[in-house]
Amino acid sequence: MQTISSIPEMQTRVGSLRAAGKRVALVPTMGALHDGHLSLIRLAAGRADAVMVSIFVNPTQFGPNEDFTRYPRELDADLQKCEAAGAHVVFTPGAEDIYPKGFSTFITEEAVARPLEGVSRPAHFRGVTTVVAKLFNIVRPDLAVFGQKDAQQVAVIRKMTADLHLGVEIVVGPTLRDADGMALSSRNRYLTPAQRADALSLGRALRRAKEMVAAGERRVDRLVAEATHLLAQHRRVRVIYAAIVDRDTMEPVREATPGKTLMALAAWVDEVRLIDNEPL
Ligand code: AMP
DSSP: OEEEOOHHHHHHHHHHHHHTTOOEEEEEEOSSOOHHHHHHHHHHHTTOSEEEEEEOOOGGGSOTTSSTTTSOOOHHHHHHHHHHHTOSEEEOOOHHHHSOTTOOOOOOOOSTTSSTHHHHSTTHHHHHHHHHHHHHHHHOOSEEEEEGGGHHHHHHHHHHHHHTTOOOEEEEEOOOBOTTSOBOOGGGGGOOHHHHHHHHHHHHHHHHHHHHHHTTOOBHHHHHHHHHHHHHTSTTEEEEEEEEEETTTOOBOSBOOTTTEEEEEEEEETTEEEEEEEEO
């Protein structure tokens, strides 16, 4: 496995892979890798000849009062994990190369990015689409792998890729959870054991909604009421949103339709902001 931080060097490396007829996959991450990330790398390795993993804590997707400076950074451990999961190249660009002085061009997706996360994090997806478009342009992958854990991010990136004819196949890996149902996230390490115990209610509420839909319930108000009821039983949890939405547009739907809708949740657990979702 090779680690590359220079953009021109990365372009040269990928250029030679493509010239040799290799199918190239990209797995974009912000590091602090856990088994969820590694499952995406393995998924990529099963579908491509060369797997590129990018590790870049992207400043433009963090709001002014968010956790950019304290976001966990642990490159040595990440590189070992990438190698074990089957990555061929890890791309670790510097912020000064991705956003050189005077950088002034951004990509905004203006529909799918609006609801849910877009309400509380207004500039978040602009940062995500900009950095993902840049990574696509640098790496020019045949396919890119993202996690269902960030369902709205997947929908926004799919939309951007189609709208801008980027020609990258978007592959989505399922959300990896701990045995207790907690979705793996780099931010889980901010939680104390007591906060984590309360945070388990997110996974539980989603499981309950899924069971209700499996049992025939389609009414959005019933599903949302049950989920918020479960969350409200935990004193550290403050719900930001609990919504049943179309999985492509992220717009609220009238009724749950298996295969087309998902329940999306965001909550504060004390000072830690968590999101989770489950296709219904
Ligand atoms: P991040 O490092 O948080 O930007 O995440 C990098 C990629 O890993 C994104 O596509 C995420 O959706 C994905 N990811 C994060 N957590 C999980 C998880 N628990 N299961 C599967 N994929 C995940």
